Amino acid sequence: MRDAVTSLIDNYDLKGRYLDRDAMDSLKSYFTTGMARIQAAAVINGNAAAIVRQAGTQLFEDIPELIRPGGNAYTTRRYAACLRDMDYYLRYATYALVAGNMDVLDERVLQGLRETYNSLGVPVGPTVRGIQIMKDIVKEQVAAAGVESSSLLDQPFDYLTRELSERDI
Numbered sequence: 057m058r059d060a061v062t063s064l065i066d067n068y069d070l071k072g073r074y075l076d077r078d079a080m081d082s083l084k085s086y087f088t089t090g091m092a093r094i095q096a097a098a099v100i101n102g103n104a105a106a107i108v109r110q111a112g113t114q115l116f117e118d119i120p121e122l123i124r125p126g127g128n129a130y131t132t133r134r135y136a137a138c139l140r141d142m143d144y145y146l147r148y149a150t151y152a153l154v155a156g157n158m159d160v161l162d163e164r165v166l167q168g169l170r171e172t173y174n175s176l177g178v179p180v181g182p183t184v185r186g187i188q189i190m191k192d193i194v195k196e197q198v199a200a201a202g203v204e205s206s207s208l209l210d211q212p213f214d215y216l217t218r219e220l221s222e223r224d225i
């Protein structure tokens with residue numbers, strides 16, 4: 057698992073090079089956004105359960121078939137599994153946000169997910185929709201808390217949805 061700093065150092069070390077102007081720029085941008093990353097993560101941590109609940113409610117309003125007989129989130133057990141997955145996505149998104157690097161998402165979340173979702177018939181489109189809904193809620197709450205973090209917040213959520221979609225589950 058890497059963060060913005062270790063991955064940069066790894067790259068330069070591989071080439072046996074000193075950190076150049078580009079490296080300094082990217083380090084600078086990581087550190088100047090550091091406080092915003094931490095503050096945004098704190099807002100999410102303090103509201104995680106409510107964010108997941110609200111996103112779930114909205115998702116099932118948007119796509120009610122999911123919780124009807126034959127839907128993948130039908131039955132209490134599967135409904136709970138779906139919300140638990142949403143909670144995973146939210147928690148790991150905060151790790152990636154703080155790290156300034158998406159590596160943790162590849163390693164801990166996305167690896168093997170395709171096979172699992174495939175074998176259980178968990179539909180990807182609605183999962184992606186659920187992640188997007190969480191992104192919107194998070195952005196609203198973080199902005200309401202007065203944290204300037206605009207595009208930083210998009211990164212982990214967009215990465216998850218892009219990778220999930222591209223992996224063609």
Ligand SMILES: CCC1=C(C)/C(=C/C2=NC(=C\c3[nH]c(/C=C4\NC(=O)[C@H](C)[C@H]4CC)c(C)c3CCC(=O)O)/C(CCC(=O)O)=C2C)NC1=O
Nearest residue numbers: 122128129134137138141144164165172176178182183186
């Ligand atoms: C931290 C990394 C991590 C992830 C991401 C993860 C996902 C994950 N989701 C699962 C199941 C599931 N995931 C869902 C999710 C949904 N169904 C829907 O219709 C919705 C679209 C969606 C919610 C948004 C459901 C319903 C199940 C249970 C399916 C079943 O058992 O039939 C399973 C199978 C095992 C289990 O039920 O616990 C895994 C491993 N586990 C992990 O350890």
